[in-house]
Amino acid sequence: MxxxxxxxxxxxxxxxxxxxxxxxxxxxxxxxxxxxxxxxxxxxxxxxxxxxxxCKDCLNMGNDLLSLKRAIVNLQSEIIKLKTAVATPPAPNTITPILVQEEKIIQEINEREKRKGNLIIYGAKEDGNAKSNDDQLKSDATQIPKILETLEVNENL
The missing domain is CATH 3.30.40.10 (Zinc/RING finger domain, C3HC4 (zinc finger))
Structure with missing residues (x-):
């Protein structure tokens, strides 16, 4: 000066x-x-x-810049970890809980679609001796014509 x-x-x-x-x-x-x-x-x-x-203002700005630089470096590190996690497929035979939940929801939707055409007849007796779903279906198949005959419904409708 x-x-x-x-x-x-x-x-x-x-x-x-x-x-x-x-x-x-x-x-x-x-x-x-x-x-x-x-x-x-x-x-x-x-x-x-x-x-x-x-001056004090410039020193503070320098400290702020250092803090920002540290934050940027930390964020860059986190981004790399996230990219790696997204790019790496899950190991075989490992299903995440979210996927299991989604699978259950899909199964439930499919079951509801199958049952859309079901007919419920109150008071019809189920075969108490049926040991499987197939046995119950066979029993139902023999009862349905009897029910239709009782109601005098033409089976050819």
Whole structure:
């Protein structure tokens, strides 16, 4: 800095360049007293000795950027895990609970479709000796013509 007068960003007071520091990032000028820098530190900064200074706002922004970078890296890692999980088919013979539930729903829908044309006759006796579904169907097949005959329904309708 030359010996020109500057105005402090925080208090707007005119200051000489040797009593001011500029933020390395935003370039704003501050009075060394306002930012708690000693005269010796200011001399080293002006001498370009490798010592630099950044205002509180720029430091906070830097910390925010670091936090954002960490969050992005974590999200990228999670995306890779999700892509891997989606791309990897499940091992054979492993069925997820959702698939089992979906299969049950599909079976129930199919059963309802099959039963849509069923006729329920109240008071008809079931064969108590039927040991299987096929035995019950055979028994029903012999009872239906008897029921139709009793109701005097023509079987050719």
């Amino acid at each position: 030359s010996n020109n007068n500057y105005f402090c960003t925080c208090c707007a007071v005119a200051i000489e360049s040797h009593k001011a520091v500029n933020c390395l990032i935003c370039g704003k000028t501050y009075k060394i007293e306002c930012v708690n820098i000693s005269t010796a530190e200011a001399r080293k900064i002006h001498a370009k000795s490798g010592l630099t200074w950044s």
